[in-house]
Amino acid sequence: KTNVDVFAPGVKIYAPVPHNKYKHLQGTSMASPNVAGVAALIRSYYPKLKAAQVKQILMTSGLPIKTKAIMGGDKDNTKTLSEVSTSGKIVNAYNALIMAEMMSK
Numbered sequence: 001k002t003n004v005d006v007f008a009p010g011v012k013i014y015a016p017v018p019h020n021k022y023k024h025l026q027g028t029s030m031a032s033p034n035v036a037g038v039a040a041l042i043r044s045y046y047p048k049l050k051a052a053q054v055k056q057i058l059m060t061s062g063l064p065i066k067t068k069a070i071m072g073g074d075k076d077n078t079k080t081l082s083e084v085s086t087s088g089k090i091v092n093a094y095n096a097l098i099m100a101e102m103m104s105k
Contacts (some may be wrong), residue, residue: 001083001084006085008035039058063089065080
């Protein structure tokens with residue numbers, strides 16, 4: 001809860017791999033680019049927003065997920081996103097852009 005601010009999709013992400021192919025991948029290597037991409041989208045449309053504002057947008061505009069997630073691959077250890085992150089939400093690009101528009105005015 002002290003190290004994770006927000007979540008992003010990270011399972012069964014259809015991603016490019018070497019030799020001009022695609023594969024379903026998972027993990028932080030798939031989730032992190034989702035968050036970075038939404039942040040880049042916000043900054044490209046609203047370059048005057050500060051980094052702290054973009055972070056606030058990412059954390060507050062996300063969607064709360066009430067379903068419990070398996071922690072560390074242990075099926076007996078499940079928690080809600082709000083139990084293991086600051087925001088308890090998953091990044092949502094649409095909501096983030098709406099909030100960025102309002103914040104930029």
